Amino acid sequence: MIYLRLFFAFFQIGLFSFGGGYAAVPLIQSQIVEANHWLEMSQFADLITIAEMTPGPIAVNSATFVGQQIAGLPGALVCTLGCILPSFIIVLILSFLYMKYRSLRTMQGVLTGLRPAIVAMIGSAGLSLLLLALFNASLFELQLGDFRVVEGVLFCICLFLLRKFKVGPIPIIFGSGVVGTIAYLIIGK
Amino acid sequence: MSENSNESNLSSLTSAQVYWKLFTITLTLSACTFGGGFVIISMMKQKFVQKLQWLGDDEMLDMTAIAQSSPGALGVNIAIVVGYRLKRFWGAVVSTLGAVIPPLVIISIISVFYNQFKDNSVIAIALQVMRAGVAAVIFDVVIDLAKNIIKTKSVLWICLMIAAFVATCFFKVSAIIIILVCGLIGLAHVKAEDVKEGRR
Numbered sequence: 001m002i003y004l005r006l007f008f009a010f011f012q013i014g015l016f017s018f019g020g021g022y023a024a025v026p027l028i029q030s031q032i033v034e035a036n037h038w039l040e041m042s043q044f045a046d047l048i049t050i051a052e053m054t055p056g057p058i059a060v061n062s063a064t065f066v067g068q069q070i071a072g073l074p075g076a077l078v079c080t081l082g083c084i085l086p087s088f089i090i091v092l093i094l095s096f097l098y099m100k101y102r103s104l105r106t107m108q109g110v111l112t113g114l115r116p117a118i119v120a121m122i123g124s125a126g127l128s129l130l131l132l133a134l135f136n137a138s139l140f141e142l143q144l145g146d147f148r149v150v151e152g153v154l155f156c157i158c159l160f161l162l163r164k165f166k167v168g169p170i171p172i173i174f175g176s177g178v179v180g181t182i183a184y185l186i187i188g189k
Numbered sequence: 190m191s192e193n194s195n196e197s198n199l200s201s202l203t204s205a206q207v208y209w210k211l212f213t214i215t216l217t218l219s220a221c222t223f224g225g226g227f228v229i230i231s232m233m234k235q236k237f238v239q240k241l242q243w244l245g246d247d248e249m250l251d252m253t254a255i256a257q258s259s260p261g262a263l264g265v266n267i268a269i270v271v272g273y274r275l276k277r278f279w280g281a282v283v284s285t286l287g288a289v290i291p292p293l294v295i296i297s298i299i300s301v302f303y304n305q306f307k308d309n310s311v312i313a314i315a316l317q318v319m320r321a322g323v324a325a326v327i328f329d330v331v332i333d334l335a336k337n338i339i340k341t342k343s344v345l346w347i348c349l350m351i352a353a354f355v356a357t358c359f360f361k362v363s364a365i366i367i368i369l370v371c372g373l374i375g376l377a378h379v380k381a382e383d384v385k386e387g388r389r
Contacts (some may be wrong), residue, residue: 056292113375180318
C-alpha cells in the first residue's frame with residue numbers, strides 16, 4: 001500500500017526534523033533516496049533546488065513533490081499530511097503546557113543537545129550536494145578527473161557573494177542557473 | 190502592552206472574522222515568504238503584534254520558542270501556535286491550512302512541469318548548474334550555524350558536532366539515531382546542571 005508507506009516515511013520526517021529548514025534535508029534524503037528509492041540522488045538534488053526557489057518549508061515542498069511524483073495528487077496530500085501531523089500534535093501539546101506552566105527548561109536542554117547534531121547533519125547534506133554539483137558523484141565514488149570547472153567557479157562566486165554581501169538565496173540560485181547555463185551554451189557541452 | 194488591550198482588540202470581532210483573518214494572513218505569508226521560518230516569524234510578529242495588536246511582544250517570543258522546540262518546519266509550527274493561542278484547536282487547524290495550501294498548490298504545479306521539462310537539455314543544464322548555487326546557500330547557513338556552536342566554547346557541543354558530522358558523512362548513521370542520541374545527551378546535560386545548582 002503505497003499511500004501508507006508514503007505517509008509513514010513523511011510522518012518520520014516530520015517527527016524527527018528538529019531545527020526547521022535545512023535540518024529536514026538529510027532526513028528527507030535518507031527516507032526518499034536511501035531507504036525507499038523513490039527518487040535518485042540527481043532527482044533529489046532537483047527537488048531541493050525547486051524547494052529552495054519556491055515559498056514554503058522544504059519539508060512540505062518535498063512531501064508534495066515526492067507524493068505527486070509517486071502517486072499523483074492523492075499522494076501529495078497524503079505525504080503533506082504525514083509531514084505536518086507530528087508537529088501539529090506536538091505543537092498543540094506544548095502550547096497547552098505552555099499556557100499552563102510557561103516553562104520549557106527541559107525542552108530547551110534537549111534542544112541544546114540537538115543543535116550541534118543538526119549543524120553537522122546540514123553540513124553533511126551540503127557536502128553531498130556540493131559533490132554532486134562539482135563531480136556528479138557521491139563521496140565514495142568520487143573521481144577527481146570528473147571535476148566540473150563551471151560549477152566549481154560558480155560555487156566559489158556564490159559563496160563569496162553570500163558571505164560578503166549577504167545576497168539572498170533566491171537571486172543566488174536563479175543567478176547561478178542563468179550564468180551557468182549561458183556558460184555551458186557558449187562552451188558548447 | 191497589556192494583555193487586556195489584546196483581548197479587547199480580539200473580542201470586538203466575531204469568531205468568523207477572527208478565523209477568516211487568521212486564514213488569510215497565514216495564507217498570504219506562506220505564499221509570499223521565501224527563505225525559511227525565521228522570515229515568516231518576523232512577518233507574523235509585524236502582523237499580529239504591531240498591526241493587529243492581537244498578541245504581545247513577549248508572547249510572540251515564547252511562541253517562537255515553542256515552535257522551535259517542536260519538530261517540523263518553523264513556518265508551519267509558528268502558525269499552529271498562533272492559531273491555538275487565538276482560537277484553540279480550530280484556530281490551529283485553520284492557520285495550518287493557511288500555511289500549507291500555498292506550497293502544496295505551487296509544488297504540485299511545478300511537479301507536473303518537471304516531468305515534461307526535465308529531459309529538455311537547457312532545463313537540465315540549468316537544474317544542474319543551480320546545484321552549485323544551492324550548495325553555496327547551504328554552506329553559508331552551515332558556516333553561520335557552526336560559528337554559533339563554536340562560540341559557546343563548550344568542548345561537549347563542539348565535539349558532538351564533529352562526531353555527528355563524521356557519523357553521518359562517513360559512516361552513514363541514520364539521522365534519526367543521531368537526533369535521539371544527541372537529544373538524550375542534551376537532556377542529561379540539563380538534568381546534571383539542575384542537580385549541581387540544587388546542591389549549591
